Amino acid sequence: MKSNYLVCYDIRDPRRLTRVFNLMKGKGVHLQYSVFHCSLTWQKLIELKEKLRWIIDEKKDDVRIYPLPSEEKVIIMGCGNRVPDGVEIFIE
Secondary structure, rough: OOOEEEEEEEEEHHHHHHHHHHHHOOEEEEEEOOOEEEEEEEHHHHHHHHHHHHOOOOOOOOEEEEEEEOOOOOOOOOOOOOOOOOOOOOOH
């Protein structure tokens, strides 16, 4: 079963930042500069955490993974894209 997560990061070194970004591109939808929405199984979440641990410097970088509620309601305010690239909306 998949769950939704918000992955946010602040990486100090440009090389590590690029590596984290490239990893995250394959795991979720890029919402903002360092923010991704991911739908992951428990095993895929564990794998992602292990891969991130190998890339980041835990003394300098900050990565946070927030579980999201199961309800799929999103509130968007401000000038951001209303629907990010790669996201399809289905209304039943």
